[in-house]
Amino acid sequence: MSAYLSINNIEVIYDHVILVxxxxxxxxxxxxxxxxxxxxxxxxxxxxKAISNLLRAERGDVTKGDIQFKGERIDQRTPNDLxxxxxxxxxxxxxxxxxxxxxxxLLTGAYTRPISRGELKASLDKVYEFFPRLKQRRSSQAxxxxxxxxxxxxxxxxxxxNPEMILLDEPSMGLAPQIVEEIFEIVKDLNQREKVSFxxxxxNTMVALRYADFGYILENGRVVMEGQAADLRSNEDVKEFxxxxxxxxxxxxxxxxxYRRRKRWLA
Amino acid sequence: xxxFLEVLIGGLLSGVMYSLVALGFVLxxxxxxxxxxxxxxxxxxxxxxxxxxxxxxxxxxxxFILAFGIMTILGIATEKxxxxxxxxxxxxxxxxxxxxxxxxxxxxxxxxxxxxVRALEIGLVDEPIPYLLDSFNIVVSSFDLTAAGxxxxxxxxxxxxxxxxxxxxxxxxxxxxxxxxLSIGIPxxxxxxxxWAVAGFVALVAGMLWGSRNGVQFALTFTALKALPVLILGxxxxxxxAIVGGLIIGASEKLAEIYIPPVMQSMFGGNFGGIEGWxxxxxxxxxxxxRPEGLFGEKHIDRV
Numbered sequence: 001m002s003a004y005l006s007i008n009n010i011e012v013i014y015d016h017v018i019l020v021x022x023x024x025x026x027x028x029x030x031x032x033x034x035x036x037x038x039x040x041x042x043x044x045x046x047x048x049k050a051i052s053n054l055l056r057a058e059r060g061d062v063t064k065g066d067i068q069f070k071g072e073r074i075d076q077r078t079p080n081d082l083x084x085x086x087x088x089x090x091x092x093x094x095x096x097x098x099x100x101x102x103x104x105x106l107l108t109g110a111y112t113r114p115i116s117r118g119e120l121k122a123s124l125d126k127v128y129e130f131f132p133r134l135k136q137r138r139s140s141q142a143x144x145x146x147x148x149x150x151x152x153x154x155x156x157x158x159x160x161x162n163p164e165m166i167l168l169d170e171p172s173m174g175l176a177p178q179i180v181e182e183i184f185e186i187v188k189d190l191n192q193r194e195k196v197s198f199x200x201x202x203x204n205t206m207v208a209l210r211y212a213d214f215g216y217i218l219e220n221g222r223v224v225m226e227g228q229a230a231d232l233r234s235n236e237d238v239k240e241f242x243x244x245x246x247x248x249x250x251x252x253x254x255x256x257x258x259y260r261r262r263k264r265w266l267a
Numbered sequence: 268x269x270x271f272l273e274v275l276i277g278g279l280l281s282g283v284m285y286s287l288v289a290l291g292f293v294l295x296x297x298x299x300x301x302x303x304x305x306x307x308x309x310x311x312x313x314x315x316x317x318x319x320x321x322x323x324x325x326x327x328x329x330x331f332i333l334a335f336g337i338m339t340i341l342g343i344a345t346e347k348x349x350x351x352x353x354x355x356x357x358x359x360x361x362x363x364x365x366x367x368x369x370x371x372x373x374x375x376x377x378x379x380x381x382x383x384v385r386a387l388e389i390g391l392v393d394e395p396i397p398y399l400l401d402s403f404n405i406v407v408s409s410f411d412l413t414a415a416g417x418x419x420x421x422x423x424x425x426x427x428x429x430x431x432x433x434x435x436x437x438x439x440x441x442x443x444x445x446x447x448x449l450s451i452g453i454p455x456x457x458x459x460x461x462x463w464a465v466a467g468f469v470a471l472v473a474g475m476l477w478g479s480r481n482g483v484q485f486a487l488t489f490t491a492l493k494a495l496p497v498l499i500l501g502x503x504x505x506x507x508x509a510i511v512g513g514l515i516i517g518a519s520e521k522l523a524e525i526y527i528p529p530v531m532q533s534m535f536g537g538n539f540g541g542i543e544g545w546x547x548x549x550x551x552x553x554x555x556x557x558r559p560e561g562l563f564g565e566k567h568i569d570r571v
Contacts, residue, residue: 054450057355083452095447097440099565108440111433112452157451 003027003068004197005051005087005165010065010075012046012055012221020046022221023065028165033191033198035212035229037205037242042218044201045092048167051199052089053079069165083112086164092201093173094150096157098143102134105142105153109160127156130186148179155186165197166190172204180204184211205242209233217242273405274521280411282497282517283418287473289494289501289509290422291466296503297429297442298462299350301361305369307491309467312376313338314474314483318387319380327389331471338467341372346460354445354455373488384484389475414476419510421472425465426506438462442504496551502564511562516547 005028012021021043028034036044049055050062053075067075069087077085097105106127110120128135131152137145142153151171158166168187172180188211190196202208209215215232217225225232232238239245288310295303316337320330349364393410400406429435441448441458449455474483477490493516501512523546528539560566 052450054446057446057449059355078454079449080452080454088452089450091447091450095444095450097443097447099443100436100439104436104439107433108436108448108453109451111437161452 004030004070005199006068007047007051008065008068010047010050010067011063012043012050012060013063014058014060016061020060020221021050024218024221024223025065026216026223026226028197028199029214031191031195031197032213033187033200033211035208035215036199036201036218037203037208037215038218039203041220043221044218045169046221047218048089048169048199048201050075052082052087052167053077054089054091080112083161083163086162087167088158088161088163088165089167090154090158090169090171092169094147094154096142096145096150096153098141100142101139102142102145102149102153103138105157106134106160109157110162112161123160123162127159130159130190131156147174148176148183151175151179151183152186155183159190159194159196163196165199168198168200170201170203172202172207180207187211205238269404272403273407274525275518276405276407277411278518278521279514280408280415280517281521282513282515283415283510284473284476284513285490285493285497285516286422286510286513287418287469287476288490289497289513290425290506291469291473292491292494292498293501293503293506293509294425294462294466294469298438299361299459300358300442300445301350301365302358302503303368303466304362304365305372306466306470306494307488308369308372308376309338309341309470310474310477310490311483311485311487312341312372312474313467313471314387314478314487315376315380315385317471317475318385318478318483321387322380322385331475334471335468338471339464342463342467343460345463346456350459351456369488373485377485382485384482387475387479387483389479391479393480410480414480417472417476421469422506422510425469429506434458434461493547496547498561499551500554500561502561504565505561505563508561508563516550519550520546 007024007026009023009025010021011019011023013019024043024047026034026036036047038044046055046060049058049060051067055061062075066073069085074082074085074087082088097108100108103124106124107120110123133149134152134156137149142150145153155168155171171183171187175183184207187198187200191198200208200212209229209232212229215227215229216223217232217238225235225238227235288306291306291309292303295301295306313334317330317334320333321327325333345368349368350361353361353364391410391413393408395406396409396412429439437448437453438458441453441455445455473490474487477487481487497509497512497516500515501508501510520543524543527542531539
């Protein structure tokens with residue numbers, strides 16, 4: 001198995017009661033961008049948090065299956081351990097430290113790395129190179145920057161940990177299409193120049209499939225479809241249910257029903 | 268005029284002592300969003316440990332280090348047995364937990380060291396400073412001045428630590444957003460244990476100074492109550508706020524004690540003593556109406 005990050009048949013239960021993931025398996029190959037798509041409540045964030053082990057703090061638990069990174073099981077590691085090991089999550093909704101300046105936010109990202117002042121400065125400069133906008137706002141409190149800048153700050157902060165794999169949760173949330181495009185361009189850039197692999201949870205299927213190499217579609221805690229991003233983009237079902245494109249002519253109610261039936265069968 | 272200055276300086280210096288206690292609250296509140304009701308108990312515990320170890324024959328410096336060790340263990344234990352179980356709980360639950368902790372520590376301290384009132388001798392004398400007395404005819408206690416100096420040094424050190432070090436930054440980050448801090452690999456447990464240990468250190472210095480002035484006794488736990496108006500004035504999240512708040516409270520309560528009773532007496536007759544006791548709380552109350560986040564408190568940043 002050449003997969004870099006692989007999730008094998010995991011089940012996640014919140015609060016000992018609520019079953020959210022019902023056997024999800026997926027792989028992220030090294031140096032690729034993999035998109036995890038699906039509607040609200042499909043389990044995208046939960047999957048990411050299962051990997052980064054932020055679930056524990058939300059009273060969630062991986063009860064079955066295992067998660068491996070570079071051939072080692074990581075499902076019992078603490079987030080601190082995982083970040084040191086190169087896996088870091090950028091949380092949904094940015095979560096910048098509002099009262100810290102942008103630069104301080106970035107610096108906290110390097111907390112787990114025992115590095116010299118010079119190396120720290122070099123890392124900081126690299127982040128500023130990818131996000132020139134952050135450099136302009138370096139001394140303003142993160143809470144007062146725009147949504148796009150906060151998203152950049154959150155990604156930049158994760159970069160400071162020098163990760164090999166970033167779990168990026170909903171980067172497009174609440175952002176203007178132009179900014180979304182800008183952020184995805186940077187993600188692509190990071191992927192190509194810094195060789196960072198990405199697992200990307202997104203609702204914005206259209207954008208995500210344009211930038212990703214591979215995609216998984218989650219529905220009700222199960223993977224219902226997977227494939228090369230290009231294939232998914234041209235798949236009739238995906239077009240219909242996720243991209244809002246239909247084949248042209250109007251549909252009767254019966255045909256809609258037909259699709260519903262087909263979808264349930266898939267799931 | 269001389270008398271006014273004397274009262275003012277005395278008030279300011281005693282205010283620094285309040286700041287010291289308030290500082291312990293600020294540290295823990297900043298880093299974990301917990302209002303630590305047990306801070307007063309910690310001051311008592313620290314002072315009692317210090318006296319207890321000295322009673323066994325240790326010199327002051329050694330006793331201080333040992334007492335700090337004890338406070339560190341207490342801090343780590345608090346994190347391990349109380350806070351860790353309560354991650355992601357409502358602030359009010361955490362607050363209740365610290366009330367429980369306060370009772371526990373108040374019971375534990377006399378259990379370990381006995382509950383007699385003890386004198387604590389730290390080699391500072393409470394005498395007027397000769398230079399000021401001779402040239403300006405103002406009485407300023409050398410004890411107060413030294414204590415204030417110590418407190419200020421401690422505060423300055425902490426402020427620098429928070430602002431410019433890696434761990435200090437992480438502390439502020441944790442204060443802002445636990446989850447985000449966790450997600451970038453900051454180990455919350457270490458940070459919290461550290462903060463409680465530092466709060467223990469502050470409690471120790473406060474306990475030492477208050478204890479050597481008033482004797483080490485259970486009443487030390489009430490010093491924490493005087494820290495409340497200081498916090499409300501200065502802001503719960505600000506180290507400089509604790510200082511400025513302490514100075515304002517200290518100076519104003521002493522001035523009020525001296526200058527308000529004569530006025531009241533001439534207006535209403537009768538006796539008006541003990542204004543010092545309640546004046547800070549009234550100030551805090553008024554302040555809450557005008558500026559609820561305190562002078563230096565962090566404004567809640569809300570973007571709509």
